[in-house]
Amino acid sequence: MMMPTRTTPTRAAITALLLPFVALSAQSVPSAQEAGLQSLLTDRPLLHVARFQHAPQLDGGLNDSEWADAQVATPFWHFQTGAQSKHDTWAKIGLDEEALYIAFRCAEAEMPKLTFGPLPPDSMSLFARDHVELFLMPDALKPTFYHFSVDVAGNRHEERGSDGSWGCDWEAAVHREAGAWSVEMRIPRAKIGLDTPRLSLVNFCRTRRLEPQETSAWSKTFGVFHNPTRFGRLVYGPPSDVRFAAVSLRQPRAGENQVEVSVAGVKEPALVRVRGYVLRGNELSPFGARELRLREGDESSVSLPLRVERDAKARVAVVLERDGRVLTFCDAAEVSLSGAKATPIRKVLEPAAAPFMQWIDTDRLRGISYGFGFTGAMPDGDLTKADAPGGATRETLHLRGESYFKVLVEESEEIRFDVAAAAGDSPFTSSTYAVFGPEGKLLGKGLVEAGATCGVRVPTETAGMHTVLINSGPASWNPFSITLRNTHWVLNARGKSTYVHTPVSLHSLRDCKLAGFNVALVAAWQWGIPFADEEGLATLNDMLERLCQAAQDAGIKLIPYFGWGCAKTESAAGGDHVRALTRLSVRGPHPCPVSREYWERTFLRRAMLVAQLSKKYPCVLGIGLDPESYYFGNWYNEHLESAEEKGRAGAIYQPYGSSREKCVCDECLHGLLKSKGLPDPNLPEDGNVRFDWIAKEGLLDDLCAYQQAQLEATTQIVRARVQAVNPSLCFAGLLLTCADNWFCRGLSRGLGTSRVPALDFDETTYTSGYSTDAVQTRLDRYEQWNAHVVHGGCLWGLKHPPHNPHFLAAQMYNFALYGHGYWFWPGSMSVWRSADEVAGYYSLSGYPEDYWKSFVVANQEIDKRLANPDTYRSPLDRLEERPTIPEQPKERNEWAEKPCYPVHMYPGTRLSFIVPAGRKSVRVEWGYRETLGDRTLLVSVAGTEHHLSATVEAEKANRAELDVPEGGCAGWVELLGEAGGCVGVKLEGAKPFFGGGGGVKLR
Ligand SMILES: [Zn+2]
Structure with missing residues (x-):
């Protein structure tokens, strides 16, 4: 038996991913004060740049005392998904009078497998190897940024923006040891215009080429690195406790506006200066500098007047200074000036439009596009009357999100269940249910408001296996409890994937509507x-x-x-x-x-x-x-x-x-000639000959005009025929x-x-x-x-x-x-x-x-x-x-490689399974997007209980292989611990069906 693997915590990753929505949900029912506020604070991380007394020795080793005191930029995040990197990396930065120094340390368990060797100077080939990259915009208020890269062998590449022809005299050294490699860079300040450093934008990036490959960055980019709007922030000098509590724009509209700035974290009284900047393209203009007297322990606020032109695009930055030194800054957040228009909503339809089209004016087009088939058979599953327990217990399951139950009913038996909807963290608060017949026909559907319990009875039309779907689509975040009243039922642990291309997939249209x-x-x-x-x-x-x-x-x-x-x-x-x-x-x-x-x-x-x-x-x-x-x-x-x-x-x-391919078939050619009153030159049936002739005669535009007229006439006929049946x-x-x-x-x-x-x-x-x-x-x-x-x-x-x-x-x-x-x-x-x-x-x-x-x-x-x-x-x-x-x-x-667990279990839920004869072991996997802290899964196999302890993690699987007796056996899984949150579970080697009440016996 293997012990469950313990994985790296990703609490911060998940919190960071969820935060914007939490904040947004809170704002989506704004109070009077909140209604006019648009937050300008961003999620980019901030790092303080240490001042070095002595230049570190450039050997890649990072042993100098200077580095010990520098702030650490870590963790790194997956460059596309924003999930925490699986490989530990950190970076540091410092400067002296002459240069900027950057350190990277990359943990690497498989050092001997890395590709080394020299490359020609400035070769792009280094990007095909393990390498680190520094992106630096020396002045956060100007658009120029630089890009410095070093591979594990010490080869270098530099560019300005995406201009690879730019070069400068900079140095780098690499140190390699068992379990890690590290890099030191030295970049002369004068070469990148970092004369009087105040506020810069930066990103540290790493690419690992060994499988599994991974590309990560300190500031989440959600895509390519050459994207300054996703760089993190650099402030020069020691960290300060003073920070922005809020930076928001009140009532953004044409004319005068107020940027409201709140400052918190004050340890002692101080006088600070708050400055605003507006950036339009390359043009920078300051606005509303104000002094602000901070009192210990208090949050202090000030308003900066900002004038906004109608229909102008602008990015707004706010800087906090004390004694001429920048303490922190809010980098340029885009101000929605379309929202600044007094009457921004255009009348969409012309007055002549038919009344049945008027909904576009009041609702707007909100379309979603689908491509799916729905002729697949409904999964019948293995639940049969003979196998089901007599007098099933009325156990309540506590679950979350999209869950499918299979219910076997007799002739004229109703489907009966109670659903209690709990309030999740979703902006869509209700729980949903839908009931389908054996052929996938929709028999009933409904909503249950959060906090309410609903007793559902749905008449059936035939005997056989029915499907009950709870919480799909917008409700797929929501927790619920269900008590099934029918005798024979199972929770279909394979869930969604068994219903793809069945008629149930059509029901997703309802999710879209909701x-x-x-x-x-x-x-x-x-x-x-x-x-x-x-x-x-x-x-x-x-x-x-x-x-x-x-x-x-x-x-x-x-x-x-x-x-x-x-x-x-x-x-x-x-x-x-x-x-x-x-x-x-x-x-x-x-x-x-x-x-x-x-x-x-x-x-x-x-x-x-x-x-x-x-x-x-x-x-x-x-x-x-x-x-x-x-x-x-x-x-x-x-x-x-x-x-x-x-x-x-x-x-x-x-x-x-520049391609100007055209159809020059007989109809098009002769139609064109006729429309121009030109004689037929009797051209052979050869596309090249015909096209060249039309081009030589200067008739290509005429050909387009002819084809346009033909298409318009044809589609008018199509429209008339259709609208003769239904004019709407x-x-x-x-x-x-x-x-x-x-x-x-x-x-x-x-x-x-x-x-x-x-x-x-x-x-x-x-x-x-x-x-x-x-x-x-x-x-x-x-x-x-x-x-x-x-x-x-x-x-x-x-x-x-x-x-x-x-x-x-x-x-x-x-x-x-x-x-x-x-x-x-x-x-x-x-x-x-x-x-x-x-x-x-x-x-x-x-x-x-x-x-x-x-x-x-x-x-x-x-x-x-x-x-x-x-x-x-x-x-x-x-x-x-x-x-x-x-x-x-x-x-x-x-992204598709991430574990996805079919059953979402809550503490207090017991799910049962059957291991068929002939299996030697059953594998239990668990995890989920939320981090719940340490939890214990209690798994019982053939009467032996296993406590599987692990932190429930977002991105990585926890696994345990449990031995089973040869003749097959029954078992169950429970999540121990207090209420709140859930964990996804997947079983391999056991019939992936679960039932209430001590186990439904399955074929
Ligand atoms: Zn043609």
Whole structure:
């Protein structure tokens, strides 16, 4: 038997991750005083720079007495997730008259495995080895920063910003010993403009290349290191007890404002000076310097007047000085000046818009996008009547978050349970429940308010295995207690993952509605259902109807969207359509993008199904089109080899960069000639010859104009046919670009009218997110096109992490208030990501629970602001610069590697299991995101009790391997200790099903 492994505490990591939300939740119901305040304090760490009497000897050894007194910058944090580093690293910094000195110490258990050896001077190859990096912005109020790197062999690289051609005369030395390596750097102050150091920004970073690789930094970057807005702070001189208790901007609006500064930690009376600075681009202007007399033990406050121009962007920094020396500073926090506008909320719709579209004005587009199938069978599981205990005990389970119970019912037996909802730390306070029949049909659902207990009785329609789901989606943080009254039931410990692609996954639309979304975009083309023949079309119709029913049950508006192009099913349905002819001179299945016949056979054919269904299901808002599918699909991967070729194929309808690929098929060529009144030059059927001729004649722009007119006419026909069935249906496009190209213009003009505008689920904001410019340039574009379009800017979960509400939630909030709305992608992953799931392109940069929290906070704040546009001030008015997440991992990503425990246990809960015959041992794993301090798991196997003691940790697994008798046995797990918090548990080698009352016997 192995002893459980004890892991490194990560209390600080978890507290830091949770704090922003705790603070935000507290503010989300603001008191009168709080209502107008926007906090400018940031979470960047602060380090004091020691003054050295003697320069340390530069040998990498860190033995000089100078280093002993310097403050330590530690711990380091994972550069993407913000979780605490698994490898101990610290850094120190000091200076004398001549130079700045930096020390790093990197613990390394596998020193002999590191890669050494010299490299050419300034070689970038050092980044492929174990190395440390220093980022330094010598003056926090100026934009220039420097980057110094040293690898484990002592090779060096330096740059200014990202300018690698910059160089300076600096030194570094490395010392290596068993278990660690260390670095000393010496950087001449004059070379980096550090003449009179006052306040600097800094980050210390380390990359470990041995497996498991890890890149970490002292100040959390949530992405790439070249990001000064995430650097930590440096103050020169010894630490002071004096600190900012609060720095906030009161009522940010055009004109005069007050920055309110509170100072605390005063040990003796002192006179300090508070200075404010506004940074706009490279321009720095001081504002409102004030003296402040501090009294011992008291918190003292002062207001600095700040004048803010309308629509200007600004970053505000506040500095606290005594006797000319900086004690501390609040680095430049962005002031939300969009929130400064007196009447910021634009009227979205034109007066001509149909009444049924008016909700966009009052609610805004709040979309979430899905791609999932739901035809999988419901898990039947192993619970049978014969195995279940007679007269089951009525034991109450205390659980947390998404939990699935399987309940076996007899003919006409009701599902019965009591749910008590406890108040969690989530902004969504209720518990949720839903009951599904054996085929996944929704039989009942409801909410239980925090603090309340609800007795639930749901009639069933057939005998068999039913599913009870408690606390999914926005409720997935919430604790609850449940007492099941049916005789035969188990808690499905595999939970979520067994319901992916079953009808239960449709129910996640309800979670989206509860989290405040109002529209779900569902990628119906991903189902891959052939629709060329009537039978296929009928199957597609059935699927769409189930989707509509689920959206109706959820109370959310629905837009199913389709592909258009050469995905397999579209190609098949297109039949004998006109193929595109391009410079690639390969006739693939991809259609001429303006072929009317193709539009009718593929898009319109499916749109008409939705139109018919919309008469029965009023939740259907419209029909969507994802033109991106034009160029993915097997054919492209098989026939086009280079990325360039694939890019050119996509550029047929959408110019990418300088590529001007066009369709020059007979229809397009002759249509163009006819529209210009030109004779037919009898060109051969060769894309290159035709394209070159059109270019030589100066007709490329005319070709675009011709194709635009054709597309507009075709999509008008599609729209008219659909709206003849239901005049309220709108069209939504995942328009790929707002570049001024013929495809977007033609599509927007054809699909939108002043009465029923088209909805643009704009993908160009995937990574850039919200900005005043991002919204305005797109609205201007639609106006130039004379197109009627509502703009929804997309936020990509991977690029907009939820760790801090000012990253994701504030993006959603600002898009909704200052544009027309937002949509989030990929919604399916936030719902369904579980332990053994996906990653890469579809991955997220955080836990699903964090995303739900962001969704709820954002949508609650949008509601409050829309209800009180002139007076309500939201914490989300502050939009922090999006941290830069580097390119997504290609394979499984490391966030998905984190342990995920299917059962969340509370103290006092006993969960039982069966170990089948033939097993030699059972493995117990436990852990969770919260740190609970030391806890004990009591595990009983075949009557022998094991006390497994371990700190319940966030990121690492605790494991124990317990021996079992050969013939199989029963056992149970309990979490000991006082109430509060929970622990996730996973069993291997035991049937991962749990039941109440001493164990349900399982096959
Ligand atoms: Zn064509």
